[in-house]
Amino acid sequence: MRRSINMAATVVGIAAIVALAGCTTDPSVTEPSEGDGTTEEINWFDQAVFDTQNAQRDVVPEGPEGQPYLQYIDAEMVDTSQYKVDGPKKVCFANASISNPWRITGWITMNEQLKVLQEQGAISEMETRDAQDSDDTQIADIDYFIEEGNCDLFLISPNSTAAMTPAVERACDTGKPVIVFDRGVLTDCPVTFIHPIGGFAWGIDTAEFLIDNLQEGDKVVALRILPGVDVLETRWAGAEKLFAEAGIEAVDYFTGADPAEIKKIISDELAKGDVNGIWMDAGDGGVAALEAFEDAGVDYPVMTGEDQIAFLNKWKSTGITGLAPVYSNFQWRTALLAAQKIFAGEEVPKEWVLPQKPITAEDLDEVLAVNEGMPDGHYATFGGEDLPGYPTVWQERIVP
């Protein structure tokens, strides 16, 4: 009896699917140009981009003074008057995830900015879908927005570069404006692509700092979070090249941002010999690295971390020779401000390159003062000092 029930269910199921068959949906995949047979070999170092970013580090940004989240470097403006709307202004945000403290800080800042813009009437609402670090999910999220979202603007923080490109192109095809920020995609169909200068600039800033403070033949241990993430890989690619040229011995490890793992790696390295410098591609876990030196009873290294408060506090208290590069967290604000401009028909840069100024020892005290009371996972370049919720919203760090 069970067998026939299952048979019946199967038949009904197939019949139902056939019955549901309407006309084939319009191929939502546009025909990309046919491949020419070359494989995409990922080699992260790109001399041309390296040189561009190197130059951009020294350019004085244009834009309002004291508001780095609205400044841009080397911008080519585009006209957005065709996107000007008077009615509802709904933003649909496809977020890669909020799975690390940097992203959470940005997400909190973005929500505070949203409140301000909503009060001004610049944006009517923002709907968010979180892909939890999965390419497949984010593609589905974008397709959902295209189909169901009633969106007036697509805001996308891509989970990865190549995989998200077709979905972003589909969003562009709807005719609504698309903003991409943080990681990029392999198409320039979005209205604007917002990002700080880039990984190579980070690599140059940090490598030059270490090279200046160390001697040839010294050893640097590079702590990297994950392989395969383009914004992180470019940082290391740039730094590695400079270390090699300067005769600095650099070894890299993947840590997964696990402080216990970081400690083990450093302890093992210290057991093998001296370690003179620490380079990190992201600051999460920097404190553990320094503690490893303390536990072993050796001198502190020269270190580059990130603008994470935990690292900045440790830097201040230990007095190390340090540098905190930044991956400007305020880009999460810029994303919404760009949406505001586009809805108002104002021009925006085609590629919105934000300033990316590392925190040096001279800036440290001031930065710590502005960020007083912030939790360890907060990032100093959050850019939200002039938003109404400052400082409590970031101190309490409640995820919206």
Add this chain to the structure above:
Amino acid sequence: MSTATTRPKRRMRLDSTVIVYIALIVVIIIGAILVNTAGRNFFSLGNIRDILTGMSVLGLVAVGQTLVILTGSLDLSVPYVISLSSLLAAETMRGNPNNIAQGVLLALAFAAIAGLANGLVVTKLKVNGFIATLGVGLIIKGYLDTNYQGSAGSVPAAFQFIGATGLGPVPISTIIMLALATLVFLFLRKTRMGHHIYAVGGSLEVSRLSGLRTARPIIVAHVICSVMAGLAGLLLASRLGVGSPTVGSQGGYDLLSIAAVVLGGTILAGGRGSIWGTIGGVAIFAVLDSVMSAIQFNPFLKDVVRGVVIVAAVAIYTGRGVERRRARFATKEVQR
């Protein structure tokens, strides 16, 4: 076996799959209400498509996992098989539609070999399925980490259509998944090997004493499971347009597929379960995910909900006299 014991067993089996689908309907009803309060229509074409798309990849993996669990084993290597299949396919195709067949064949051949390795380690080396597939998965993971620093290859448009188009709201990928599920279902019900899979899972000792070559069904189950994972990798390559070394682990397909299988009424010790129950379990997860996204539920709390649902759902029907059957085959635990 006396009729006294057969009848309750059959009633239980009917119950567990039916229970899954009742649970699915309940989840859909609750979901529809929640989604409506968020101002959306649960039954709109886009939402249905979202749910069905979410079912395709996990469904393929879970169907394969069902077979393996039926034999009393497990497969934890699926995420890495998925990733490497996607990479092999994308790199072979290189954007050229003439290479599609080669890419597909290479990916599936690799998957079959991985499944064969799993099966042989379990049967010949007598290693528990958990450890064997964990080990094989780690071996593949090391290979992936060393050779791939990011996505690679490129999938031609013709192949991408599989991942993108559909008949009405039903994506082609879902149709393919359901067709394969049907094939596997028929395989289990109609073929000798299918019956042997159930037998080996029910009791290894009894099967051997009945003259069965107990190694073969286990190996076949592992090979089919890995091939399904390979197909999932192909489907993902089609959707992403590239191969990716992390796409398998991003989806958490190992633990989620096991959860879906158990949710669908298959018992972890093996010997009892159904493909359609598994599909029901996959559907429940897909609906849950879709509803939680539509109401913009905090992503961290999504995991809490998933965890609670998995445990609660399994608690509801495993409490129904499963232990009575287990006691007859107590030595099963020793053999695992």
Add this chain to the structure above:
Amino acid sequence: MSDATTAPAFGTRALNALRVLISPRGAVFLLLAILLVAITALNPNFADPGQFIRFVQRVAPIAIVAIGQYFVIVSGEFDLSVGSVIATQVVLAGNLIGQDESKIVPVTLLMIGVGILIGLINGLVTTLLRVPSFIVTLGMMLALLGIVYYVTGGSASGNPVDSFREIGRGGIRDVPIFGIIPWAVIILAVTLAVAILISKSPYGKTLIAAGDNVTTQRYSGVRVWWVKTSAFVISSLSATIAGILLVGYAGVHPSVGRGYEFIAITAVVLGGVVLGGGRGWVVAAAAGAFTLEALFTLLNFADVPSTWRDTIQGVIIIAAVAYSAVAFRARRKGRAPLASPEQGKASESAPADPAPHTTSMEG
């Protein structure tokens, strides 16, 4: 029991010791010894007592978790939630103690309470609601991690006061030879001693019996549900202790403890404990943890690219379990399937072991 009490000749004892070493239950110690020698060969500093004791310090958390996992596996179950329990405890310590020293004791008690509660939930849902432990602890793992991330906003609110962290980081200083005896090593030793006591007690034997043959258990009048639940409580408590150590060693971060469940299960299996329950030695489980860490350290020193670590780990665990399974089967060939927990063990413990307290425990 065996007649190990008669005093055999030295040669026989040495031979028996060798047999134990290559037997599945002894193999892990042999492997560990080989690895330690290999590490020292690559880096003679490692044998320096001060360095070595620090190695023990950093393995202590995972070894303690492996000890807890041993009890669960020997009773026939899985505990996949230990990694999340560690993360939860670490975050509780960070958020609730803060910089206030007076809070250390109450918060520690709270952490222990939470650990017991989680173990109880895992155990009761497995035994009373009959949900497979794989599923229960999987669900617990997902739920705990989600809650931890939600409450903390994905990051620490800060490391707790240094005196609390001393437990994981510090120790008795100015000790001759070693330089420092870390608290973690002492805690590990104490935990191991307690674990050995538990496993030799009647309760411990009941636990193993529960894993070996549930029917016999029930007929012998033992309350299986209580026995198994307490195994889960032991596992969660050991995860709590590991969490306290890790707060000191690593600091507060939600990714602390991630993956520990798989490492712990691997360590226990390396130590010769059979998945599915019924036999094994708790010291071997701890040794399994050390073996894994020694393997990773060796790979570090040998400059093997860190990306190949997983492959090597995979090969080793398959090899170790296969060895154990094949060797075990070779001994059992020709015997009827075990009907009672004691049946196989009595004859197998016949060769006199150099370590007398193990004879009743493994098979």
